[in-house]
Amino acid sequence: MSEPLPPSAPPVRHPISLVDTDQLRRSRLTVFFRLLLAIPHFIWWYLWGIASFLAAFVAWVIGIFTGRVPDGLHNFLAAYTRYTAHVYSYLWIAADPYPGFMGQPGYPMDLVIAPPESQSRLTIGFRLILAIPAVIVAYVLQQVASLLAIVAWFVALFTAKLPRGLEDILAYCVRYQAQAHGYVFLLTQRYPSFADE
Numbered sequence: 001m002s003e004p005l006p007p008s009a010p011p012v013r014h015p016i017s018l019v020d021t022d023q024l025r026r027s028r029l030t031v032f033f034r035l036l037l038a039i040p041h042f043i044w045w046y047l048w049g050i051a052s053f054l055a056a057f058v059a060w061v062i063g064i065f066t067g068r069v070p071d072g073l074h075n076f077l078a079a080y081t082r083y084t085a086h087v088y089s090y091l092w093i094a095a096d097p098y099p100g101f102m103g104q105p106g107y108p109m110d111l112v113i114a115p116p117e118s119q120s121r122l123t124i125g126f127r128l129i130l131a132i133p134a135v136i137v138a139y140v141l142q143q144v145a146s147l148l149a150i151v152a153w154f155v156a157l158f159t160a161k162l163p164r165g166l167e168d169i170l171a172y173c174v175r176y177q178a179q180a181h182g183y184v185f186l187l188t189q190r191y192p193s194f195a196d197e
Contacts, residue, residue, distance in 0.1 A: 015114035079103035094170035138180035145173035
């Protein structure tokens with residue numbers, strides 16, 4: 001007689017997860033002018049990105065000594081990571097409403113980011129080296145999503161909606177990219193996940 005298998009533990013959610021509440025309807029007018037409408041976001045995203053990289057460096061130095069990113073820096077970098085996900089979702093037609101400029105929760109393609117936690121000082125010290133494979137994968141997924149966004153643009157322009165399968169692929173790209181950014185920015189020490197929770 002064989003022994004019964006122990007109950008399996010529920011899967012542990014990644015500290016950076018995607019919440020997709022999009023309804024798949026698209027405004028043909030905003031889809032048509034999507035790149036032009038995104039220009040203010042590109043400018044703000046670039047400026048906030050400079051500040052975020054400086055904040056990430058400060059978080060890295062503090063993290064090496066304390067093993068933890070201070071709450072204020074974590075919240076600033078989390079807001080930037082969330083904002084980046086909103087901009088990509090909008091740009092790639094994965095979400096329709098115009099995103100806000102502060103990375104506030106509530107966008108149809110949004111991130112849930114866990115609060116700061118203690119991290120290994122060793123992995124903090126070597127984070128940029130450890131992140132190289134994840135950054136390469138995120139870059140490849142970004143290129144794939146950019147090509148799919150062209151398809152999404154045509155589909156949404158003619159049908160005023162986005163097929164669920166296409167949105168799911170774009171959401172996967174947004175999620176992995178956000179987890180890679182979060183790993184580099186020390187929001188979590190957990191590596192980006194290929195599994196879609």
